[in-house]
Amino acid sequence: MEAPPTTPDRTPGTPRPAAPTxxxxxxxxxxxxxxxxxxxxxxxxxxxxxxxxxxxxxxxxxxxxxxxxxxxxxxxxxxxxxxxxxxxxxxxxxxxxxxxxxxxxxxxxxxxxxxxxxxxxxxxxxxxxxxxxxxxxxxxxxxxxxxxxxxxxxxxxxxxxxxxxxxxxxxxxxxxxxxxxxxxxxxxxxxxxxxxxxxxxxxxxxxxxxxxxxxxxxxxxxxxYPLRRMVRLAVDSVTNFSAAPLKLATWLGLASFLFCLLMMVFGLVAYANDVTVPGWASLFVAVLLLGGVQLICLGLLGEYIGRIYTAVQQRPTYLVxxxxxxAPAPPAPGPAADPDPAARPAVSR
Missing domain, CATH: 3.90.550.10 (Spore Coat Polysaccharide Biosynthesis Protein SpsA; Chain A)
Known part of the structure; x- marks a missing residue:
């Protein structure tokens, strides 16, 4: 999408040049x-x-x-x-x-x-x-x-x-x-x-x-196309033509849920056997995992929502x-044509 050209159109009444092959x-x-x-x-x-x-x-x-x-x-x-x-x-x-x-x-x-x-x-x-x-x-x-x-x-x-x-x-x-x-x-x-x-x-x-x-x-x-633009092109390609990242977010959420269930079972078994030794390692890993999965899912959702927002705005992607x-083509450089000698003004001496 683009804005209307700001340059003047051709002269009114002048026919548009024939379309090239x-x-x-x-x-x-x-x-x-x-x-x-x-x-x-x-x-x-x-x-x-x-x-x-x-x-x-x-x-x-x-x-x-x-x-x-x-x-x-x-x-x-x-x-x-x-x-x-x-x-x-x-x-x-x-x-x-x-x-x-x-x-x-x-x-x-x-x-x-x-x-x-x-x-x-x-x-x-x-x-x-x-x-x-x-x-x-x-x-x-x-x-x-x-x-x-x-x-x-x-x-x-x-x-x-x-x-x-x-x-x-x-x-x-x-x-x-x-x-x-x-x-x-x-x-x-x-x-x-x-x-x-x-x-x-x-x-x-x-x-x-x-x-x-x-x-x-x-x-x-x-x-x-340095690495930054290559990554941007890949992200645009994936999000424009596939909903797979959204499905990935769903699968990551399911995997984290199953991991939490396993941790709950492990905790209950440890409590029943009186081996619940207080420690920070398991809690630290669980919090990092859940936090990371949530941020990934939010980021993927944000990419798609950002594209919806851009489409709703309907702003031009470029302006000419x-x-x-x-405009008329400029004349090619070259020696000026010699005018008719009869039309030259007289030069007094």
Whole structure:
């Protein structure tokens, strides 16, 4: 959900440009070092398709020179469209802004770090057209460039999601994918406040295919998914697509109740045999166990209640400060045309 654009619309009476065949959505946050390599690989590829396209670069509140570089690149690349958010709203929110504003018959989402090869866009588009697919997932067949910790946590994430959400979750498929216009229009209608697209899109049952590729090293800069954001993504994924944590709270409560019953039986037997020696160890352990279980259950309930509260508020997850599609494209730099000599004013000597 977003607020209405604050930038002025096109001039009244001016026809809206024809929708392109392909839109490429690129969320960006502090990607000044990766921007030039990205353009150098992406533009020749898209120009070679021979079809109308647009590149929707979503600046997610960058604090470096990314916005200035994007506007500079737009002067030489008229198909580049810059959508700037008012603040850093997060990767999924920036992706939402790009998907909601993309106009293409097919929409591809890709990160700016070039770990996902832009060249696979051609294969995705060909596969979608040939088999009439609504979704084509980019699946990482080789993650050798990632650290061992990253590979391990990613494998655990997809294993957990397939166990909790369902076997329909593609293995090793991130946010590099192609969507048809029909799929994008359905996503626009969903009331998701905190979407996790790598789970949301497969859950809708679109007819899909896969394109495999080895994951490359990041071309420049630092990862935008440190451990903290990876944990947040995992929590959002679990709570958005499964009630298993609530069932876990129920099972923990049942286990603690059974433990208390056993402690009661143990105490009665000890009392009957006159071996009730006062001690703090058993009481200390019991209090810690019960307190810990209660706090875990309250925390799990709080996660779900917090999401209900966010949904009831219906606040926009992002605010668009600027969309260059609402303004005329700047002229490309170059030598000014020489006016007609006859029209030049006379110069007296």
């Amino acid at each position: 392909l839109s490429v959505v690129v969320p960006m946050y502090n990607e000044e070092d990766a921007l030039v390599p990205l353009i150098d690989r992406l533009r020749p590829l898209l120009d070679g398709l021979g079809e109308p396209y647009e590149v929707v670069a979503v600046d997610d509140g960058s604090r470096d020179a990314t916005p200035e570089l994007l506007h500079g690149a737009r002067r030489m690349w008229p198909q580049l469209r810059v959508v700037r958010l008012r603040r850093n709203a997060g990767h999924q929110a920036a992706l939402t802004a790009g998907l909601h504003r993309a106009r293409g018959a097919y929409v591809v989402s890709i990160d700016a770090d070039l770990q996902d090869p832009p060249e696979k866009i051609v294969d995705m588009l060909a596969l979608a057209r040939r088999d009439r697919l609504d979704v084509v997932y980019g699946v990482r067949s080789d993650r050798g460039t990632d650290t061992g910790f990253k590979r391990g946590t990613a494998g655990a994430y997809y294993w957990l999601m397939r166990r909790l959400a369902g076997a329909w979750v593609p293995r090793q498929a991130g946010d590099f994918r192609l969507l048809s216009r029909a799929a994008v229009d359905i996503l626009r209608e969903l009331p998701e406040q905190q979407p996790v697209y790598r789970l949301l899109i497969p859950s809708l049952g679109f007819r899909g295919g896969e394109v495999d590729y080895p994951r490359a090293a990041r071309v420049a800069g630092e990862t935008k 400060a600027e969309d260059t599609a609402d």
